[in-house]
Amino acid sequence: MRTQHSQEYFQQAQQVLVGGVNSPVRSFKSVRGQPIVMKYGRGSKLYDYDNNAWTDYCLSWGALILGHAHPNVVLSAKRTLEKGASFGTTTREEIEIARHITAQVPSIELIRFVNSGTEATMSAIRLARGFTGRDTIVKFDGCYHGHFDDLLTAAGSGVAQLKKSSSLGIPRNHIDNTISLPYNDVVVLEQTLAKHKNAIACVIIEPVAGNMGVIPAKPEFLRRLRELTKQYGIILIFDEVMTGFRTSTGCAQADYGVTPDLTCLGKIIGAGFPVGAYGGHKDIMQNLAPLGGVYQAGTFSGNPVVMRAGLTGLRLLNEAFYKRLNDRCAAFAEDINGYFQTHDIPAHIAHYRSMMSIRFRNEPVINYADAQAASGGERYARLFQHLLNAGIYWPPADLEAFFVSSMHTKKDLEALAQALKDFFAKNA
Secondary structure, eight states, X not given: OOOHHHHHHHHHHHHHSGGGOSSGGGGOXXXXXXXXXXXXXXXXXXXXXXXXXXXXXXXHHHTOTTOBTOHHHHHHHHXXXXXXXXXXXXXXXXXXXXXXXXXXXTTOSEEEEESSHHHHHHHHHHHHHXXXXXXXXXXXXXXXXXXXXXXXXXXXXXXXXXXXXXXTTOOHHHHTTEEEEOTTOHHHHHHHHHHHTTTEEEEEEOSXXXXXXXXXXXXXHHHHHHHHHHHHTOEEEEEOTTTTTTSOTTHHHHHHTOOOSXXXXXGGGGTTSOOEEEEEOHHHHTTBTTXXXXXXXXXXXXOHHHHHHHHHHHTTOOHHHHHHHHHHHHHHHHHHHHHHHHTTOSOEEEEETTEEEEESSSSOOOSHHHHHHTOOTHHHHHHHHHHHHTTEEOOSSTTOOEEOOTTOOHHHHHHHHHHHHHHHHHOO
């Protein structure tokens, strides 16, 4: 495909934006080539400035479960915007979406809206520390919870030790109270929580990891985590920024039947607009200002345009919607994995509902070490370029998830399946 205009625009971008991007993964650094500069989106497609159409499986990193520019969402945002973009006051829009979410998500009785997933996790952790009077955070290797200083720790060794930062510019004291554990390891979890129970304020986890590829937590692991945190008075936080309303109306916690104390949301609840939220039990949430002593504020939090668009999108998501989407994705994964098995190709599609990732090995992936061992590296870069040549836009990073929306047709998925088979037939 011709991408002359994208190349020209990206050269301009590099002159005024750091690396030409506003988020590092967009730079195509790990997959070679230059980013495609997009002009608009419709349904399952993105369109660039050279008028190329790309079937999009990135979907604004999972936010667009209804696809691009859904007419209901666009109309509701437009009508709300015509009344004003922002007021800095309480609005009916935020009340209505809050009522919808608290009625759907098992753990959320009260909710606070913010502007990003990072802000949601950062605020939830501050609240957990304020509520418990403790300082230590437990997270899991390979789980990404935004660029909050206390959570940017390098992957752990499998033993409960404090880790070094995975970013420059973070003082040591920000991660001295952070412990990173292997995902899905009950034994290490039990040992760590027992040893540090009086210091741990919270455990934060993605119930289905999506930032080391898709790795569902083992049900017994999540159940044991819930039991231990209750036993030791530790706040359990589910980061459902990615899984929230991606898997079902009650989110992943409803799928698993495990109810955390606090839940972080984002992406889908904004229908493509910038958003984040955190919520939980009343006895915890009432520790937030203005009711309690844990401070958090934001000028654009609960923006009426975002709230109305988000609620419009959420109202389209019901059991029938998820069944159609999830069944289509399961059939796609079954087809590709069957092809891999039949042709003895060391690869598989890992998936949870409409979240998916490619693994360059046959063996299951249950933690970050497995994910690294199953990464494609240069091979993924070749696959990414192969898919681009076929008009398919995948995440430009090996360990990111790709997503399917309700607007992806059977023909779209068949084209992706064929492109994958063509690649692996030549690169087995």
